[in-house]
Amino acid sequence: MEHKSRIKFFSKLDFILILITSVIVILLYKQILNGYFQQDEWYGFGYIISNRHLGVWEILKLYFSPNIGHYNPLANIIQHYLYILWGTNYNNYAFLSMFLHVLTVIGVFILAKIIFTGNSLKAFFCSLVFGLFASSYQGTAWVVVSIATQASSLLGIISSIFFINFLKRGRSSSLIVSLLVLITSLLFKEITIGIFPLYVVLYFISRKTIKNALNKSLFIILLFGACYLFFRVSMLYFPNTARSSLVTQTQSPGNILYNFSTMPAKSIFQVYVPSNYTKQASLILARVFPEEITGIPGSPEFEKFSVEKLMEISNILAGLAMIAIGFVLIYKAKGSEYKFITFFGLGWVILNSLIYSFAPESSRPIFAIDSRNLYFVAVGAAILLANLLTLNFQKKGAFIGIFIALIYLGFNALSLNTTLDSFTRVGAVRKTILDNIIRLYPTLPPRAVIFTKSDSTYYGLPAGESILPFQSGLGQALLIVYSQQDELPHEFYPGDYLWDIKSQGYQEHDLRGFGYFREESRLKDTIKKYRLPVSGVFAFTWEGKTNELIDITKQVRNEIIK
Known part of the structure; x- marks a missing residue:
């Protein structure tokens, strides 16, 4: 019985759909082979070179030592030894990044198929839209930084697969594996921290009553989350803790609170509509307002008004509207499965976006979220979109749903292609400059x-x-x-x-x-x-x-x- 279930899950259709998705993603992302390293990556190389004289044990001590800022020891160790192995051979990193992106896309397919109760076509659409999201392109195109982002995201997805399996079958072993994989994910990058509260909420929903939820499994989830939180907070008091920058050193309490309260709305909108489009629309719309308010078109004051006022307000309002629609669908949904999937996707985006409110790199409110920071959030956005659009596939409006899905996929494919073309052209120029200097x-x-x-x-x-x-x-x-x-x-x-x-x-x-x-x-x-x-x-x-x-x-x- 169990063996037949496994064969049915990994059917020939699944492999064909995964292959099609992978080929499409590779064909679009192969452009990054013509790119080059970004500013954060040069900084990382400099840090690695400054420590490359250290032995293996010293390297482990260095990267696992407490840090009150980012704590990504596993990603740092892998990047360190990849540099020792590859140096600045850009193509090797680019191939690795594409490989990890394809693995993540496959992970999204498997997660979506489990969530959509074995529906391969819904899983296909979900994984394809995730793979082609133009808004999160940096998660793959920044080929060294992406190692942490993609590895953490992939492990977060694997953790979710085991957790959904636990909810459906009640196996404690699946829960333990899920939480251990999640902790490992956090040691690559902390972007999956929102999964902990999501698991708690999903567990309560699946048990339907508080009384049924108050048991050993809930205690285990809370225990893992509390242990990780205690581990990170305790680093503030370790004597040899690295004093990286904290958000409180660059952001005022007001800005932190503002970012925290607006991040979910901006994230859900900007993952569906890349911020460069809303910025251009805001620059055009700003011309309608008097120059006394906007400043002269083309001036820094004009751009500031366009981005910090028009773009910011429109992104927040549009994002809040999307979140409200999601909750309305949850409230009105007749089937518990549809309700659960909508809540899963919406909760994924909201809870996993909050971590970026504490980014210490900026002293101002965050108006345009960094593309690479939308990579993991995009998983939930893809599931939410697939659930919404495919709702009509079984009704008379199926054609409309399919048409909208194809239009949106085409929009992202064209946008991604244009973005990567611009991205790689700049990278190629930089590479040519450095190559010419070294050649001479x-x-x-x-x-x-x-x-x-x-x-x-x-x-x-x-x-x-x-x-x-x-x-x-x-x-x-x-x-x-x-x-x-x-x-x-x-x-x-x-x-x-x-x-x-x-x-x-x-x-x-x-x-x-x-x-x-x-x-x-x-x-x-x-x-x-x-x-x-x-x-x-x-x-x-x-x-x-x-x-x-x-x-x-x-x-x-x-x-x-x-």
Whole structure:
């Protein structure tokens, strides 16, 4: 009986649908092979290089040591040894990211099929829409950062599969496995913390009365959640705790409360409609208002009004409307299964979005949620959408439901393709710049300085701050790529040196020196101060209109000599 059930679940149709979904996802995401590393990834590489001299036991102690900020020891260890193995071989990370995304998509298919009581077509739609969500593309396209996001998400999905199995069959072993997998997921990234309260709510719903729910199983769920919470809170008092930034250091209590109360509404809307679309719509709509209120179109004040007022209000109202519709459907649903699925999807989005209210990276309210932060939330959004659209498949309005589903899938496929195309074009430019510098000067002298000029500015910097198209410091990126051939002293890589987008400077460690400058006056002052040889200066100019890097080393050296 049990064997037949397993064969029926993994039917030939299931494998065909999983294969189709995987192929579609791979065909769209293969573009990331033409991309390159992002700012957070360069920062991570710098941290790894600064610790690559440590032994295995020291690495374990380093990454498992308490941290009051992010605590992702398993992800950090894997990223550390992948860097030792692959260095900055981008394609290896990209292939791994696509593989993990496909595994996560398959996990969503299995979870959805269990939730939809064996309906393969609903599971197919659910997994496909999750795989193609344009709003969460960074969860895969940021190929190093994605390791933590995807691994945690995949384990969170596996945990949910075991938990749903526990609810349906009452096996305590499934509950224990579910909670152990969830704890493991949290050690990759804390994005699955909302699963704990979701499990409690789902358990109460499945038992129908409070009296039936108050038993050993509920105690086990609460015990696991309390133990993890105690473990994290206790890190505040450990003597050797790493003092990473906390949300209270950058956000006011008012901002924290505002983010916490509005995050679910913004998350559910922005996962369905990428924030770049609502931003563009807000910029257009803002022109209707008087300039006394908005500022001059194109000015920073105009964009601030568009994003912080129009976009923010519209996102919150639209998200609240979606949540309200979900609760109305739960209230009016006749079948307990439909009610449970709607509550599962809605609860997943709401509870798993709250963790991002405590992101310490910003000092302002969060208006546009980072794409990668919508990756795990998107699982519940896909289930909720599949449940809503497929409600009509068995009625006279089936054609309408199918038509809307196809339109939405097409919209996401086109949007994802456009987003990835833009994303990879910028990455390809960055890779070409670094490759050309390394090709022209494959090795550096003991004391080296790289100088760059540019005719363009990027990423909202003022006109006087001309840079190359790197969202973090080009100096640190150069340090990291040169470290592939030349093991520079690890003191160069504490993480912050030359990492900021506008950073310049020079340091010396163990008879080696490295610096990066954009201002010629600071370059000359540093050469005089440290008595650097002119032969150690390498210079380039960037033509932004033609995307061309020109070697001007001889000219700059001659100017310095004069």
